[in-house]
Amino acid sequence: MKAIICKKPGIFEEIEQEDPVPSKGETIVKIKKIGICGTDYHAFKGQQPFFTYPRILGHELAAEVVDSNEVFTSGQAVAPIPYLHCKRCKTCLAGKPNCCPKIKTMGVHVDGGMREFTSIPNSNLVRADGLTDEQIATVECLAIGAHAVRRSQISKGQWAAVVGTGPIGIGTLHFARLSGAKTIAIDINEERLLHCKEVLGVDHCINALQNPIDALKDLTNGDLADVVYEATGAPVAMENSFNYVGHGGKLVLVSIVKGKISFEDPLFHSREMTVMSSRNATHEDFNNVMNALREQKIDISPFVTHRCQFDELTSLFEKWSNPDSKVIKGIVSF
Numbered sequence: 001m002k003a004i005i006c007k008k009p010g011i012f013e014e015i016e017q018e019d020p021v022p023s024k025g026e027t028i029v030k031i032k033k034i035g036i037c038g039t040d041y042h043a044f045k046g047q048q049p050f051f052t053y054p055r056i057l058g059h060e061l062a063a064e065v066v067d068s069n070e071v072f073t074s075g076q077a078v079a080p081i082p083y084l085h086c087k088r089c090k091t092c093l094a095g096k097p098n099c100c101p102k103i104k105t106m107g108v109h110v111d112g113g114m115r116e117f118t119s120i121p122n123s124n125l126v127r128a129d130g131l132t133d134e135q136i137a138t139v140e141c142l143a144i145g146a147h148a149v150r151r152s153q154i155s156k157g158q159w160a161a162v163v164g165t166g167p168i169g170i171g172t173l174h175f176a177r178l179s180g181a182k183t184i185a186i187d188i189n190e191e192r193l194l195h196c197k198e199v200l201g202v203d204h205c206i207n208a209l210q211n212p213i214d215a216l217k218d219l220t221n222g223d224l225a226d227v228v229y230e231a232t233g234a235p236v237a238m239e240n241s242f243n244y245v246g247h248g249g250k251l252v253l254v255s256i257v258k259g260k261i262s263f264e265d266p267l268f269h270s271r272e273m274t275v276m277s278s279r280n281a282t283h284e285d286f287n288n289v290m291n292a293l294r295e296q297k298i299d300i301s302p303f304v305t306h307r308c309q310f311d312e313l314t315s316l317f318e319k320w321s322n323p324d325s326k327v328i329k330g331i332v333s334f
């Protein structure tokens with residue numbers, strides 16, 4: 001079977017691999033589509049600190065079951081959850097496999113889906129009936145935002161501010177809207193803010209370069225946001241996000257940076273702020289995303305901006321990774 005392997009930073013190679021053999025508790029799937037995300041671009045450029053090479057990338061997958069087994073039938077559409085958890089530790093048993101200490105993410109810690117077939121544990125496959133392959137390939141990315149919003153327990157009518165309007169921020173804005181919150185997008189990129197306002201129907205947009213705290217106060221009657229979701233991956237933006245949280249509010253750090261971030265303790269303390277991280281997503285989040293897609297509560301047509309065939313990927317990848325290409329989500333087809 002065909003596969004694309006990232007041999008070392010900057011080098012992709014198309015290779016031939018043995019087809020996977022079925023093992024107990026796993027299902028062989030055919031990969032139909034692969035969504036490309038920031039993690040893949042960073043890995044290719046050698047900017048992923050915990051990455052080892054060679055590695056087959058790809059963790060945003062649409063797949064189809066190859067052979068029927070006790071759980072799945074041949075031809076069934078599935079969304080693979082790429083976080084392989086241990087199933088045995090205290091965290092997994094407590095229903096939080098998304099942050100299992102032994103987690104191995106496909107396409108990051110172990111080989112991912114840039115290949116024709118792969119074998120995936122049954123417990124990591126979610127039935128995806130009624131969705132197009134392209135929709136299925138966006139589920140993992142959208143589930144990151146769905147998880148962050150679910151974790152924050154935001155309620156109807158509250159102010160949700162999302163900092164950073166890349167694919168993760170967009171997913172977060174969708175689920176904040178679906179939970180009935182009033183949405184505010186914060187970014188430094190005017191073009192992306194315009195997209196949020198005109199295409200995604202976000203209630204308000206704020207340019208972070210133009211007194212964002214004052215702008216937030218103006219919108220919220222001086223109260224600031226009930227929940228701030230941070231999705232930039234930029235340390236300065238993460239630190240600034242503390243200023244956007246109102247008294248008694250929450251800050252959810254969806255993005256991650258290598259190293260430390262700091263905040264003013266009196267500000268954090270006087271507001272009795274809750275700061276939480278949000279890592280990956282769970283089966284429940286995957287189902288929530290798929291239901292939202294089935295019920296047409298989320299339209300992915302403005303989200304998927306670029307497409308290519310598997311054989312074109314190595315030549316297009318670098319171009320897609322360049323912000324000038326204005327890729328929101330690129331999707332590769334087999």
Ligand SMILES: [Zn+2]
Nearest residue numbers: 037039060141
């Ligand atoms: Zn991703």
Ligand SMILES: [Zn+2]
Nearest residue numbers: 086089092100
């Ligand atoms: Zn575990």
